[in-house]
Amino acid sequence: MARRYDPDRRTRIIDAALAVMAADGIAGLSHRTVAAEADVPLGSTTYHFRSLDELLIAALRRCNETFAQALRGSEVLAAPPATGAAAPGAGLADELTRLLGQWFAGERGAIELEYELYLAALRRPALRPVAAEWTEAAVEVLSRRTDPETARALVALMDGICLQVLLTGGSFDADHTREMLARVADGRG
Known part of the structure; x- marks a missing residue:
């Protein structure tokens, strides 16, 4: 029997892992539950992700990218700070508040899943570098408008x-x- 060409299978497996975790939390994640959700053979999940930690890393990276894209896509955050403004942080605070407001206006389950994955790094050392990637990406974007420590x-x-x-x-x-x-x-806080 010929092997079926399926270039999107890895992406579908990550999507399925996110769906499983959104429904049942990280505790509900297994290669078997992900394979069933993705409608792929069990061997496909273990081929693409040898361990659940590898799958969690891919899922956390996907979640990280969502908010990082919003930060990078913000015209306000991409612009240099206004000079001579009485409160130079006001525009930055307004934009960050707007982005957080949009995030909370959506489905809260998505935010809960992102933080569940982020906090899973407390018990799963393999996730720590990926959790740190989110912080570093956000600091990098915000450092365009302020110093790195304030960011x-x-x-x-x-x-x-x-x-x-x-x-x-x-x-x-x-x-x-x-x-x-x-x-x-x-600098007032």
Whole structure:
């Protein structure tokens, strides 16, 4: 029997892993559940991803890219900071708040999955470099508008705000977020 050419199979397996984890969390992830979701033979999942950690790495990279693309695609973040502004961090805080607001306006399950994968690095050392990639990519983009240390503080604050909203079941408070981000961006925080 001839082998079927399927160039998108690896991508479908990653998509299936994300779907399984969105429904059942990381605890529900196995090569078998992913193969069933992707409608591929079990051997395909183990061919493309020898271990569940490899599959989790690919899934986390996919999630990282979503928000990183939003940051890179922002005209405000790509532009140099305005000179002579009374509060130079205000525009940066406004844009970051807008992006977080869009993120929270979507399906909350997607955000929960991204943070579940991000926090899985606490127990799975193989995921740590990929979790760090997200931070470094965000710092790189934000450093176009501010110094690298302030950029790192802004990323930490955004992570903290997102985790608090997710863990408390609260709603995203754009005004509070904007104020806190502006304080850090302007060196008042």
